[in-house]
Amino acid sequence: MKRNNGKAWLYLLPALLFLIVFMVYPLIDVFIYSFEEGFNFASQTYFGTGLYNFSYVLHDPYFLQAVQNTFLLVIITVPVSTGLALLISVGLSSIKPLRELYQTVYFLPYVTNTLAVGLVFMILFQKTEYTDGLVNLVIELFGGNAVDFIDGPYWAKMFVLCFYTIWVVMPFKILVLTSALASVNQDYYKAARVDGTPKLRVFTRITLPMISPMIFYLVITGFIGAFKAYSDAVALFGTDLNAAGMNTIVGYVYDMLYGDSGGYPSYASAAAILLFAIVLTVTCINLLVSRKKVAI
């Protein structure tokens, strides 16, 4: 055993080296940055250490706006996208003709470029001097008033962002859930049929428990993914997210580093640490819940 230990470490060295240089060191560095007050990137100097960076970030209205946006996004998109994906997957597995075509159609957003999709959404939703946009035309057709979804009221912008996010994250969920559904042994359904189990009861008492591990996997990764949302907002509202009031926490971190108001790695680090704390807490809660609920 002992003799082999050295060899094992040697084999692990390349991977460990990369992990330490590109993962562990930056993590520690971010942590240190977040406590260094008034850090100057050019001169690599700072005034002192303390909690001022956190205090600044937590009092920054832009950050609070970003936190509100992110939480709204998470709370709306994760349940809605998972639920819709579940419905679509169940539908897909109960039809025979055209199933493959539909599977391809539903999977397309996954392989489509985020920014390209953003452009399409702009065409659909944006109100310009020349046109009200496709969606508004439909609204007007039904006698409603046109809304500017890209530059208009907050709820409209939030709606578009959530719509967009749900549309982008759904394909992967559908893929995972259809394969989870397909892996449920057909004998359970046959047994349920012989016993005359109503369809809804088959779904709630057999199908759902059987695929519950996969659903919880999707919920947890969905939460983490939504907390880290950024590119979706950029694709829809451009790079000046603070002005649009649609910034996310990751967007705030980016802006603090490189944006027009950038050059504050300390504030960026503090915000990043706060995001980390939020994601960690939510994931732990998720795991605790899933341990109680997941059946198998």
Place this chain on the structure above:
Amino acid sequence: MKIVLEHLTKKFPGRGKKNPGDVTAVNDFTCEIPDGELVGLLGPSGCGKSTTLNMICGLETPTDGKILFGDEDVTKLSPELRGVGMVFQNYALYPHLNVRQNIQFPLENLRGKDRLPKAEMEKRVSETAHLVQIEDLMDRKPRELSGGQQQRVAIARALVKFPRVLLLDEPLSNLDARLRLQTREEIRKIQKKTGITTVFVTHDQDEAMSICDRIAVMQNGVLMQQGRPQEVYDDPSSLFVAKFLGTPPINVFQGTVRGGKLFIGNQAVLPVPGIKDREVWAAIRPEGFVLQADGPLACHLERVEVMGRDVSVISSHNACTSQTLRSIISAESRAEIDMSSAEVRFSLKPGKVFLFEKETENRLRFERS
């Protein structure tokens, strides 16, 4: 409940360009299963026995033919309206429910006037659990049970609704050899106690012979023969049935009938009055050989296997379709075998010799004195 199957046929559509034609899984299956009997559907894998069971259950709809439970035509009824209980090969116990919930599941499906009050439900569950002796396992999950226990839970779940018919699909194939013996007795006991007409599917003739009131032997979707196990064993109607039943298997020889006598090789081994001169298959049960120093059938002695109660003589003969033939004689007559000789001679018991037509492999009957 008496079950009657009339001209039952099931065709599956062919798939792809290579197999455009329909596949006939079950062909013109007619059979009557008397009330309260345990019937084994027996045959090699792919012979259509599971499809037949699924049609009785209602999971498959027959292409043609009728299924009657008593006088009621259930051919078009869906499974839950037929009043059947089914035990699947892998038991299909819901893994996330414990034993009690699994057994209670079918009762909870009942709606309207059939709905039982909670106390009644619990009473039924515990009665059924008592019947299959799993009362002390009620709070366990299926994965915490052994194969045999899982099977009992599956039987309990099938019985809890008081079905008219109990169906078992290869119920013993997932169990190890020792448990299999024990469990088949168990199934027999439960069936006798409840008196439910039971159909079970198996490819193991031993299993079917030992516990069934009646067996139905299938080959390529066709019912070859049915009857009491001993009757079928003693009087097979075709070479397939003769070969399929019995361990060790029957010995098949190429033979000729000339002048009312059966010839194996050049030796006239048995008078077979009433059969015209022709080529035949002569099948002889292992217990149909009698050691006799001047017996008509001379075989090349290979070895002798002592089994305690009786003795297996392994020998070979040119006319035999398999490399060696196995005959079982009583342990006392072992002394008569001359181990130094390369030859062993037998005479044959007429009741254990069956003749079959060369082409059709159908039975040719001769008068036995």
